[in-house]
Amino acid sequence: MFTHKQRIENALALKENDRTPYSMWMHFPNRDRHPRRLAELALANQKKYDLDFIKYMPFGLYTTVDMGVDLDVYPGFEKAPTLHEPVIKDMKDWDRIRPVSGVRGEYAVVLESQRILMEMMDEHVPFLQTLFSPATTLAKMCSPAALVKHMREDPARVHRALEMVTDTTIQFARASAALGTDGFFYATQLSGRKTMEKAEHEEFVMKYDLEVLNAVKDLTWFNVLHMHGAAVRIDEVQHYPVQGLSWHDRDDGPSMEEVRTYSSKAFVGGLSWGENWLTKTEEQVAAEVREMCGRKGVILGPGCVIEPHTPEKFLELVRRTILECAGKSCCCK
Template sequence: MDKKQRVEAALQGLPVDRVPVSMWSRDYRREWSAQALVEATLESYSRYDWDYVRLTPRACYHAEGWKARYRPADNGATPPILESTPISRASDWKRLRPLEPDQGAFGEQLLALQLMNHSLGFEAYFVETLFNPLSVARYIAGSVENVLHTIHEDRTAMHTALRVITETLTSFAIACLEEGAHGIFYSTNGWANAPLLSEDQYREFGEQYDLELLDAIKSRSKLTILHNCGPQMHFDLLAAYPVHAINWAIEQEGNPDLLDGMRRSGKAVMGGLNTDLLRTSTSPQQIQENVAEILEKTGTQHLLLAPGCTLAPDTPTRNIEAVRRMLA
């Protein structure tokens, strides 16, 4: 099997010659330009020979067009730092206007996808990372608390903003696919979790906007991945989304394991690898034992091996290599 055939078979629950695998992290120094981001992504792909690739741009790129100002940290281990936000009161959300998908930071990402497609498009599937509207609102406002405040104090203002953000993200997602991305890595970023929003609250402020975007791309995307961070996720709500695979951290409290998630969703599952273990283990053998345990419990069909969340930049390469050697 070639890489694309392996991934397609896994998505469909068909036999594979081996389980497809990939991992991803952020390069906080090189994520500020399309060229450098692509170079960092391709270096990882070439070094580890991944079966599929996730492009991991700076998280704040979604918000920059709405005049949220971020700057790189002084070291390569820290995410971008917020300098200013256009949101100082709930009524400010009503001032947001739709953005063009080819301008500013969005245009930068389209250039990155052109470069990725030129280098990798025929060889392996690659996907662009896109946060859901609530997550983008968080980066515009600068904090989760600011978004929650508006949800509780001025629902109309929040819905007005989410409508504008959804319109922009939908246009951008379609543009990503037109530029060669095979799919979208769509992250709810922990919003679909009981500690932040109840299931009813997420249905109101999350689900309807998620589905609008996902429905718009479902006939165009070959690999739509739904990612959710954190504990106590509303798994069954998310499992009904029109996506090809679901990615989450099985080790987080209240989350299903891979096999349970596979059964409940009827979809391919992507994950299994514990990011904390990968970062802290001093024994590559321990990492390989973790992989063997995943494969024994879950089987080799409907599975794409991956981390449950983005790897920390300081994750030891020996641990990443240990995973890859298990799936040679």
Template sequence: MEKRERLQAALRGEPVDRPPVALWRHFPVADQDPQAFADAVVEFQQRFDFDFVKITPASSYCVRDWGAEDVWEGDTEGTRRYIQHPVQDPEDWTRLPVLDPERGVLGEHLEAVARIRQALPEVPLVVTVFSPLAQAKNLAGSQRLLLHLRQAPKALERGLETITESTRRFVRAALARGVDGIFYAVQHASYLLLSPEEYRRFGCPYDQAILREAGGAWLNLLHLHGEAVMFDLFVDYPVAVWNWHDRETPPALAEAQRKVPGAVLGGLSRVSTLVRGTPERVIAEAREAIAQTGGRRFILGTGCVVPIHAPEVNLRAARRAVEMPPG
């Protein structure tokens, strides 16, 4: 099977020649230049031949045009630390302008997306899109966002509307460049951060608006980040694939698979297995995940980004695991 054929069959629960597999990581330093970033993404795919490419930029790509600033300090996940939050007071949410995706840092990222699409014409490609609440966190800082959410909800909602419209325009522009879907990253649907009622108010309406914009794409993925996620709140989201930290927090793959109409993506522990483990452990964990799901409506991967110091031999073992016969 070709990659697209294999993935589309997996999404429908039809037989596949082997389970699809995909891993992704950050490319620090390179992610600050469109050409260098595109080259890094393409080279990673050419080395491992995954079934789709998830483009993973620095999270600041979508908020720097509003004045956010971040720095690279050597984090093992490849992420950058925010040093400037443009939203300080509740009124600042009402002053955010709607961004033009063809300009500034957003435009540079679209340039990288176009370069990747040109270099990998046959590989399914998804762009990372952060939820408005996740973007708001990076505009205000984690604690200030929660303070405004509870003390100045109307002002925050004004900001979320602006962020949503800016994101919808970016999604439209990315789809026009030939991507196959979006990787929609939700970071606040956790009982450790919000109540379900709070997420229904400050998360769901904006999520749905963005997912409607991406509705014409066939490979939209939902990523629920963190621990104690509100999984049941998302089982009817209009996406093809559900991804969360399944080796670290409920539900297990098989349980989630019974709840959603599409595919589940996971099975590999990012740190204990891909960083600290051995190829044998990677293969054993992959085979357990395939057995748990029956190899149907399943994509082998991790709950989030692969740390940048994960041994390459373990990444190759993950790719090799799906080629092995069952048993």
């Protein structure tokens, strides 16, 4: 029987495994900003379902708080905090953006949580810290549409902000690597073909993605590029220095079969995600898992993130089906 790390290494090398490696992740609203609580929840999830890697889940606006974002926080444990109002409302607001440290403030909270988790592990399970692209961080401070509008009207102002956020992101990423992260789940929400033109994507998104990823490529071995949204430019990013690709393969496409025709990277996906997954029957959930079982170069996971209120029976069903598919008599083989 392979270790969790061996399964991931085999998947990245497109080799066979004793069973399909997998992971599942979700946000923990109103608990994920407490360093120890987030570590406890992430590790408990890994142990309960025997996950092959931990995709860490600091709350989704953690890169914006130190840049002036105010949050609306909701009661209970299901709805994540949201932006109270845009920090960037008009072009002049970009001039108020100042450099922030990637190892202080909200970033320090996330790093402390990671440190705690690393100390709590009995076995070092591969760990991916969540990292947002610089363009994604800026879009979270206003909106993707506002960001694109401003970059077309005054590119110099937006580039200035992108350069500052890139420096901050690299500081944080290097500090995370020093604490033992095996890689990053690098998420971009600005890589859809309908969001901007190809040349704009290369200038405002890809340029800074590569700066961040190149800064950590020699410090880590398991980096996954997550492209959020529909009609993503997955064919245009094959040169990114990452080992894995993640996108909404089930819900928005393209399919893994199509991407495999031009990509030799490992794929992280195969499950529907979010509210889409909640529309599935148990039979459909099991079918998604079986379809992925035994495929070389595939690490099973959601196309993005699992809703916090997803029935536990779905999560247990994924685990059980994976184990069944690993059996010698399984019809998947």
